[in-house]
Amino acid sequence: MTGPTDVKPTVLIVDDEAAPRAALTQILRNNFQVLTAENARAAMAVLNDHGVDLVTLDLRLPDRSGAELLTEIKRAHAEIEVIMVTAYGTLQSAMDCIRQGAAGFLLKPFNATELLTISLQTTQKKQRLDMLREWLASDKDLWGPEPACTEAWHKLAAAYGSRFKQGILQNTDAGEPSPLLQLLSDLLEAKDRHLVNHGNRVSFYASLVANRMQLSLPEQNILSLGALAHDLDLIHIPAKPVLQQETDRSSHRTDLGARIGRALGLPADAVQIIALHHERWDGTGYPFGLQGQRIPLPARITTLAQAFDHLTAERSGTTPLTVKAALDEIERQAGTAFDPALTEIFCRAMREQPPQA
Ligand SMILES: [Fe+2]
Numbered sequence: 001m002t003g004p005t006d007v008k009p010t011v012l013i014v015d016d017e018a019a020p021r022a023a024l025t026q027i028l029r030n031n032f033q034v035l036t037a038e039n040a041r042a043a044m045a046v047l048n049d050h051g052v053d054l055v056t057l058d059l060r061l062p063d064r065s066g067a068e069l070l071t072e073i074k075r076a077h078a079e080i081e082v083i084m085v086t087a088y089g090t091l092q093s094a095m096d097c098i099r100q101g102a103a104g105f106l107l108k109p110f111n112a113t114e115l116l117t118i119s120l121q122t123t124q125k126k127q128r129l130d131m132l133r134e135w136l137a138s139d140k141d142l143w144g145p146e147p148a149c150t151e152a153w154h155k156l157a158a159a160y161g162s163r164f165k166q167g168i169l170q171n172t173d174a175g176e177p178s179p180l181l182q183l184l185s186d187l188l189e190a191k192d193r194h195l196v197n198h199g200n201r202v203s204f205y206a207s208l209v210a211n212r213m214q215l216s217l218p219e220q221n222i223l224s225l226g227a228l229a230h231d232l233d234l235i236h237i238p239a240k241p242v243l244q245q246e247t248d249r250s251s252h253r254t255d256l257g258a259r260i261g262r263a264l265g266l267p268a269d270a271v272q273i274i275a276l277h278h279e280r281w282d283g284t285g286y287p288f289g290l291q292g293q294r295i296p297l298p299a300r301i302t303t304l305a306q307a308f309d310h311l312t313a314e315r316s317g318t319t320p321l322t323v324k325a326a327l328d329e330i331e332r333q334a335g336t337a338f339d340p341a342l343t344e345i346f347c348r349a350m351r352e353q354p355p356q357a
Contacts, residue, residue: 008033009053009123014043014069015085016062020108024056024085027112028119038062040069047073052080053123056115057102059086059093067097074101079130081122085110099314101193125186131160132190136235143236143256153263157183180265184229191235198309203227205305206298208349209342223298225266226273230302233257233274254278254287269298277302282336292339300339304330304346307337323350 011032013024016039025034035050037043040063046052055073059066070082084097087108097105103122106115136142141152160183188196206227210220233256258275266274276290276299283291295303311326321329327347334343 009126010035010051011054011056011119011123012037012043012046012050012052013056014038014040014061014066015056015058016060017058020058020085024115027115028056031116031120032123040064040072043069044072044076047077047080052077053126054119055080055082056085056119057082059084059097067093067100070097070100070102079126079133081126083118083122085115128160128163128182128186129190131163132156132186135159136187136190142260146259149259150263153260157264160186181225181228183264184225184232184266187232187235188229195231195234198306198313199228199231201309201313202230202302202305205308205346205350206301208353209301209305209346212345212349219269219298222267222269223273223301226261226270226298227302227305229257229261229266229270230274230277230306231257232260235260269296272296273299273302275299277306279303280337281339285337295339297342300342301346304338304342307333308346308350327351 009032011028012035013021013028014037015021015024021036021038025036028034032054035046035052037046040061043055043057047055057066057070057073061069066084066086070084073080073082078101081103082101083104083106084093084102085106085108086093103125104118106118135156139152139156141148142156143149144152161179185196185199188199203224207220207224210223215223233253236253236256254275254277258271261271261274262268273296276288276295279285279288279290279295279299280303281292281295281300283289285295308326308330311321311329312323314320327350330338331343331347334340338346
């Protein structure tokens with residue numbers, strides 16, 4: 001398990017030009033062990049031979065594009081964090097790289113403080129994720145029967161929290177989320193970054209609706225938390241790719257997700273979202289076949305929000321729908337899958353404030 005930060009993390013600087021390599025080395029050397037590579041082939045050789053925590057990656061390399069190398073790094077070493085550094089960046093290339101798993105994006109000429117801050121924050125996040133990955137893989141009680149299960153989650157949360165408080169995982173920004181929110185987010189990301197991205201988007205869409213409906217602030221906060229955590233059960237199931245599980249009914253164990261949520265101290269109404277977001281308005285959903293307004297409102301909102309994200313998000317093997325086509329499809333299922341009145345509010349909110357592509 002990753003120990004305290006008395007050992008400096010290792011960064012690999014990938015850039016074909018000597019001057020930026022020297023500048024990056026200068027900025028990072030006090031806080032990192034620094035390795036360098038001039039091209040993609042040399043970079044992969046270093047990554048295969050050394051334990052590297054962070055890569056700063058130039059978008060233009062002599063032997064292949066930085067974006068291609070990013071994909072290869074993520075395929076071979078999914079846990080290594082990558083920050084793109086480029087003089088040729090555009091918003092589009094930044095978004096493409098983030099979608100492919102880059103942790104951040106910086107434009108040359110870079111600001112030294114900004115570069116150091118993002119590098120430190122990214123390696124701190126990696127320490128948190130490494131700790132969780134190892135814990136999730138090794139503690140079988142987390143997935144077993146009670147009472148050992150809840151006890152195991154308490155232990156995990158306490159260990160995570162104590163590192164958090166000791167400053168090993170310290171936040172540098174006063175606007176950072178609460179430890180519980182951070183833990184939920186890290187648990188999802190430790191499993192698969194698509195899972196945390198999905199959770200964040202669903203939470204955002206659900207919040208738009210909650211805002212439209214003028215729910216109270218505590219109600220909005222609980223909805224936002226439960227929507228983020230709605231697929232918490234998927235941090236366990238190892239057999240299929242997460243994106244496939246996400247839409248595959250037989251893969252879901254909402255009871256397990258709810259149990260984890262409860263053990264971690266989520267409010268009861270947020271746990272209910274995890275447990276009931278696969279119910280359908282017409283009573284044909286699961287796990288209980290609840291019908292209509294017997295399904296709690298926050299779960300009904302989350303069902304809509306996650307269906308919308310399934311239709312619009314990029315995922316391997318499917319072409320995402322446009323917002324318009326996705327909303328048409330959602331409306332087609334009003335009264336069967338979804339609460340009709342809520343569908344109207346949701347679609348109006350999305351049409352008036354469409355998510356960024
Ligand atoms: Fe989902």
